[in-house]
């Protein structure tokens with residue numbers, strides 16, 4: 001354990017790890033909101049080499065290429081896959097289109113970064129993992145909250161043993177989200193968990209370093225909401241032994257932004273770490289994450305409050321791509337592999353089954 005002396009604030013290891021060799025050519029499929037506001041700005045910060053983009057709407061692909069100075073606009077996915085300069089395909093389209101795109105990319109032998117959720121059914125998510133494995137490519141999921149500064153720092157604190165054995169992981173969010181910014185999401189029956197809390201479920205298992213066994217969830221709408229799916233959820237996770245997780249999330253806060261909150265907290269046998277997820281404050285600008293932790297392994301009862309740099313959006317997007325590149329270069333599975341992501345997907349589908357059947361669901365039921 002690397003233990004600071006009593007006076008100093010410990011150095012935390014939370015910045016995304018980037019490969020020294022950044023020559024790999026990346027091509028992007030989808031030129032929508034998340035690509036233009038996060039993927040491409042983050043890749044520029046990281047110094048990654050994006051060689052081109054395509055979209056079924058060529059006007060959007062052209063606009064993104066111009067705004068971000070990308071060398072090529074591909075006419076089609078086939079055109080993109082035929083480019084030998086492309087080693088990694090970065091997919092960012094609505095989930096229902098992802099399995100078909102993965103099939104073609106895997107057949108072409110390109111490494112893949114898939115957006116979350118992997119697919120809208122567990123069967124298709126599993127097919128994605130199987131197709132990538134049999135094609136012998138490296139495939140990762142873009143659950144970039146793992147690299148949000150507060151979550152990455154919490155993971156580093158837990159892994160150093162500073163809070164002892166993790167016993168509770170909690171994310172609580174109460175903000176206002178205008179889902180009409182993503183027109184296709186307003187019509188989707190599985191909204192909040194599948195498209196938002198999926199990040200919290202993935203982040204909790206990442207920081208706790210273990211997978212849930214049971215999920216007990218409830219989801220509800222807000223009176224008069226114009227969206228089809230649930231917009232407030234309560235998800236209880238039962239991990240092995242005494243460890244538990246909780247996600248309590250609502251996107252219906254009608255009060256001024258002063259009233260919004262987005263917090264995380266991990267408690268262990270030797271201390272606790274918690275903070276705020278700055279991306280959801282001061283919307284749309286956001287602010288830096290905050291972090292405070294206590295550790296009886298360091299100085300008991302002393303609060304440590306290290307300042308963190310970067311945000312969940314866009315900075316954390318350097319992380320999943322950086323980890324995929326490192327995995328390719330080191331010939332190993334990425335820690336955000338699509339195979340690993342099947343556990344997060346199982347948790348999501350278990351949450352929906354729990355809501356529908358009003359009972360705790362064993363993760364093994366999701367196959």
Ligand SMILES: NC(=O)c1ccc[n+]([C@@H]2O[C@H](COP(=O)([O-])OP(=O)(O)OC[C@H]3O[C@@H](n4cnc5c(N)ncnc54)[C@H](O)[C@@H]3O)[C@@H](O)[C@H]2O)c1
Nearest residue numbers: 030031032033034035055056057092093094095097115116
């Ligand atoms: N990781 C995150 O935090 C995060 C955040 C937002 C969105 N997302 C995910 O990213 C994906 C895209 O979201 P968005 O907000 O950019 O949506 P968007 O609607 O703004 O953009 C989607 C784009 O995909 C294009 N498209 C659709 N089908 C296509 C196909 N078959 N081939 C090529 N292009 C196609 C559309 O024309 C559109 O330009 C979704 O899966 C969403 O869940 C992830």
